[in-house]
Structures are given as structure tokens and as C-alpha cells.
Amino acid sequence: MAETKLSVFKKFADLNEAKEVAFILAEKGIEVQLADNSPALDITFSGNTLDNQIELKIPAEDFRKAKDLLFSELDIKIEEIDPDYYLLDFSTEELRDLLLKCDEWGEYDVLLARKILASKGEDTSDARMEEWKMQRLEELAKPEKIPFMWIVIGYLMCFLGGLLGVFIGYLIWHQQKTLPNGQKVYTYREYDRKQGRKMFWLGLAMLSIVTLYKLLIGPLYL
Incomplete structure (x- = not known):
């Protein structure tokens, strides 16, 4: 199995x-x-x-089943919340942002924020929550840009022996991130991933050359 x-x-x-x-x-x-x-x-x-x-x-x-289970374990009544609890000082906009980025918060805070907003007359229906989730997924799924300096360092490492360049290149080329719904997407932009792929193969080539040099030429200087 x-x-x-x-x-x-x-x-x-x-x-x-x-x-x-x-x-x-x-x-x-x-x-x-x-x-x-x-x-x-x-x-x-x-x-x-x-x-x-x-x-x-x-x-x-x-993922979906687990999220539903964790929320079902909670039973929150606003009137029973400690008046000093930090979420009670959040503005409406901050609470909306919390629900939009609910993957960054615990289930307790998410459910409490939803109840607080609802008590203020805000729309926190299941349909609205689903809309926020989809918006968040689209945002998180966007590939990230590699800082130019890391590209330079990666290529430099390739020419200085290859091994570290191979590692950096492979990481840029293949690294993935898991979205809140369990879906996996590549972390970096397609352009950066192409650079990572080139870096990976260049690093392997340089590593092979250095290794062959040490095996064939190196012993002559011993």
C-alpha cells in the first residue's frame, strides 16, 4: 500500500x-x-x-475536513470574552483583514473576529467567507520574485565549484508552497525558475569539470 x-x-x-x-x-x-x-x-x-x-x-x-472539525470544536460567546482580549480593540477594517488572512490566525481568533463583525452588522455569511478565501488563495498562489542578488550569488557559486550553485538552482527551480486548501504551487516566478534550472545544470557542469580536474590533473602536483 x-x-x-x-x-x-x-x-x-x-x-x-x-x-x-x-x-x-x-x-x-x-x-x-x-x-x-x-x-x-x-x-x-x-x-x-x-x-x-x-x-x-x-x-x-x-484540509477542508480538518478546518471544519477545528471550528466545530469552538463555542464562543462574545459576552463571555475577557474584556481585555486584544481582538476586542481591533477596528472593523482590521477584523476584515484578519478574516481575509485567516490562514495566519488560529481558529479561535477567526471565529471570534467573525462574531464581532457580525455583531456590528457586517456581512460574515458563509458566502462572504468563501469569497474571502478565494481572494486569499489567488493572492497566495502568486509566484514570488527572487531578489536579484540571489541570482548573482547562485551563478557565482556555480563558477566557484558548482555544488552550492546546484543547490541554490534546484531550490529556485523546484521549491513549492502549500496553499491553505492543500494545493501545491511553485514558489517562484517562471522567469526565476528558468534561471534556477540554468543554474542547476551549469553548476553540475562546473562540478563535473572541477572533479575531473582534481582526479586527472591534481595528482601531478602532489
Whole structure:
């Protein structure tokens, strides 16, 4: 039986919170996997930080089911919320932005923001939420632009031996990101991915030349 491929569903800064969510999903029959992927250094080109590095992975086809399950676990009454809770100080525009970017927030805050907006007479119907989700997906699916300096560094590394250039080129060429609905898309623009592909093959060529040189010419100088 083929092993199920898991995708990152949520990221957490707190391990206990991650375990709690994983337990809820596992109880409902969803395959889960927790991984601490805090990098020793940033291997992307977008200024990644060390926040939210506990990753909860589930099958991509279960993303919608998992989101619905987590929301169904919540029962929020505005009148019972601590009056000092920070969301109560959010403006209407800030609450709308939170719902638009609900993938960046926990289920509790999303549901509370929705209830607060509804209490103000704002449209937070399922249809409106779906509209925001589609808008967000379109925004997140847009490919990113690689800083020009990384292209220069990648090619430079190719000519200085190849190995690091191969790594950078492959990363630019093949790196993907997972959207909130579980869909995977390439991270970088087509133009940048073409540069990454060229970098990858150039790096391999230079690495082969350097290796052959060391094997055939190098011993003559020993």
C-alpha cells in the first residue's frame, strides 16, 4: 500500500498547542504528523524567521475536513470574552483583514473576529467567507520574485565549484508552497525558475569539470 503523502496544514510556535490540535484531528480519523522544522539557517530567499516552526502535517485532501472539525470544536460567546482580549480593540477594517488572512490566525481568533463583525452588522455569511478565501488563495498562489542578488550569488557559486550553485538552482527551480486548501504551487516566478534550472545544470557542469580536474590533473602536483 502506497504511503500517504502529507502536507503542512498548520504551523505553531508552541508544541503543546500543536499536540492539542493533532489530538483532535487524530481522534476524527485524520492522519497527522508533527515535525519541528526550526532551521539552523534560512534556506529560503524571503526572510524567513524562526517563528511557527512546529509543523502539523496531514493529507492535503483532508484540509477542508480538518478546518471544519477545528471550528466545530469552538463555542464562543462574545459576552463571555475577557474584556481585555486584544481582538476586542481591533477596528472593523482590521477584523476584515484578519478574516481575509485567516490562514495566519488560529481558529479561535477567526471565529471570534467573525462574531464581532457580525455583531456590528457586517456581512460574515458563509458566502462572504468563501469569497474571502478565494481572494486569499489567488493572492497566495502568486509566484514570488527572487531578489536579484540571489541570482548573482547562485551563478557565482556555480563558477566557484558548482555544488552550492546546484543547490541554490534546484531550490529556485523546484521549491513549492502549500496553499491553505492543500494545493501545491511553485514558489517562484517562471522567469526565476528558468534561471534556477540554468543554474542547476551549469553548476553540475562546473562540478563535473572541477572533479575531473582534481582526479586527472591534481595528482601531478602532489
